[in-house]
Amino acid sequence: METKIRTRAIMVGVVLVVSILGIIGLPKNSQELKDNVRNRIRLGLDLKGGTHSVLQVQVEDAVNITADEALERLKDELKAKNIPYADVAKADDTQAKPPKHRIVIKGVPQEKGSDLQTLASEQFSDWELSRVPGDVTGWMLSLKTTAAANIRNQAQLQAMNTIRNRVDQLGVAEPTIAEYGQGDYELVVELPSVDDPNRVRDIIQSTALLELKLVQDGPYSTREAALAAHGGILPPDTELLQGQMGQNGSETWYDVNRVAAVTGRDLSGAEPAHDVNGRPSVNFTLTRDGAARFGRVTSTNVGKLLAVVLDNRVYEAATIQTQITDRGEITGPFSQQKVQDLALVLRSGALPAAIKPLSDEVVGPSLGADSIRHGIVACIVGFVAIMTFMLVYYRGAGVNADLALILNLIILMAALGYFNAVLTLPGIAGIILTVGMGVDSNVLIFERIREELRSGKPVGASVSGGFEHAFVTIIDTHVTTIVSAAILFTFGTGPIRGFAVTLTIGLLANLFTSVFVSRVIFDYVLSRREKGAELSI
């Protein structure tokens, strides 16, 4: 009997020591003690401070861009393959969910039909070619649903990567960027302890689509003036874009080519710099292909204006003096901070589609400190109250329960550290709940022991009987609660997960402490007690 108790006691001792080491490490002084604890217990956003945003990637934009590109390509190919047509235009079904993208070609002569079919199957494999009912010269290209879905998924993935890129460049520690929700192309971005949440938000959500477009006409002072100059109809393949606001709030409008000579994809680098007047600006360099294309465009258009367009706004329109190949400059009313952010965002690449913020939460760091203090106070108050009750109600056995409870909490905190789990404010609530539910197991056992004693059984048999019979019930209560916690963990986010984690670990630890450790303590007490003495319970 003695050896069995000793072995078991050693096991409990080992668990205790490992757990304590897990929480405080091997500190050399009290400062190191505090630091160790702070490092091992990871705090959630609600205790540390930071931002939590849910963003929706507007994936339809990406599909629209692909459809537009296909339209342009189709026109070029029809010309190249000598297939005459009267009209080529988009004819999307926007009512459908998700929208169906279609291109309608009118006026294709009968004999060119097979050529068109060959062209479609070779160059437009993501589209399905069909005839237009009731029109012998009409054909329709519909974007395949799988291709469209692919574009949408790719857009979401690319947006995630671009955002991750930008966050890395900002130097935010331990960010979380992940998919969120059920299939609506939502992302969650969590950034702990950010210095300036507004600036970070702007950087992450800026589309940063850079385009260099030839200016056909401009500047005009209003949109109407620009239209009027062309008799109400713009020249083909051009669009009107607005420029910077003037000092007195005046507008400038340009008529630019729709298709850009060079886009952000051709950038090989972007750096903050200063322009000729010493104001902050961004210098960018182009890749080889981009430079070649840029060279072609600038050499054939010397004397015309080239517009630097960022997110569909003209930042400047400069005259092309000579052929430019591999570099350019963006100027504007920028602050030093703004050019650094702009260069960062250009370097990370444009977002494939706009990002729409759906929710945003910013937890200030002082709130976190408050919450931790309130949480610790609640823990201590709850703990002391329960310990006192157990002592009063169960006397000697109450000491047993209290020791088991203390070990339970130590194991819980250590497990959080070892699993690198995150402690959140609901997590602290989970710890307090573990205290209440944990002592519940001891109550079940002790009451059963009391029943056994009342029915006249000797002390040893009563204790064994108590543990045996209560065990199954303890398993039942713990399993049902852990199952609920598991469901919360699977479907919950952030703080709720913290609650599920602390509750689950606490209950598992409780199975150990209330059944094994309490039993060891009882066995020890029984082995030291004189025969025939009463058990303090």
Added chain:
Amino acid sequence: MEFFHEPKIDWMGIKWYFIAMSIALALTGIISMAVKKGLGYGVDFRGGTVVYVKFSKAPNLDAIRKELDRENLPNATIQGYGLPSDHEVMIALDLKTTTESAALDQGTRAIVAALSNLFGQGPAGRVDFNNASPQTVSDHLVAADPLGLSSKGFDTATKSYRDLAEALVSFRNSPPRSGLIGDFQELSSVRGVNEGVIATLKNDFFLSSFAVKLTQIVGPKVGKDLRQQALYVTLAGLGAMLVYIWFRFELSYGVAAVVATFHDVIITLGFSLYLIRKSR
């Protein structure tokens, strides 16, 4: 000590009284939910904007309301929060105002602008220490170099001042100051601070009397998704419980357990609407 010495209560005999009481309590819960039109959702279920602000002294709520009206937010809810000695205020905008603005965070920016106008004005050129980030504090300390660390090299000096700035901000954020300090002298107890540091801070910074503790902006879609998810999780939990108890005992026991739990939840939700004040 024992509460009940061998209790012999005829539970089944008086079951009708208990059934009646259960039904009455559950009905009370349901009625209170109907009266309050819903489950007392917080902002993360309901949607909208909420900003929690702490002030160094009791703020004039009317002045805040007038300033918010000027910022075009006439429907803002302003109410005190927590203990009166904490001087904390909650400012909320409903879902309609949040969705109608051009940008999602326009409401919070307007609220912070209004508060800055009222409580955060300092001498021109100075930064508000109570709302400054460690980076800002560090930048100013590096520039002024009150500890004379420039001789140790740029990197060492920057790191030391960054650590000092973090310690200062941490001190400001911890209770009982909780984000607001009233006087720069309070910082003298932080390790590494001397009179030179305090002088630099007094020169470059001022102390506003408010600090934003938490902002939450929840769009309609996120709110709706969360409500739906909460419902599914609850039903899944009840279902799992049913299955486990059925498996361990009998189906009727499982149903009984689920009905009992459901009844508890209804009562809790119903009564909490009246007993728990609007909280985070």
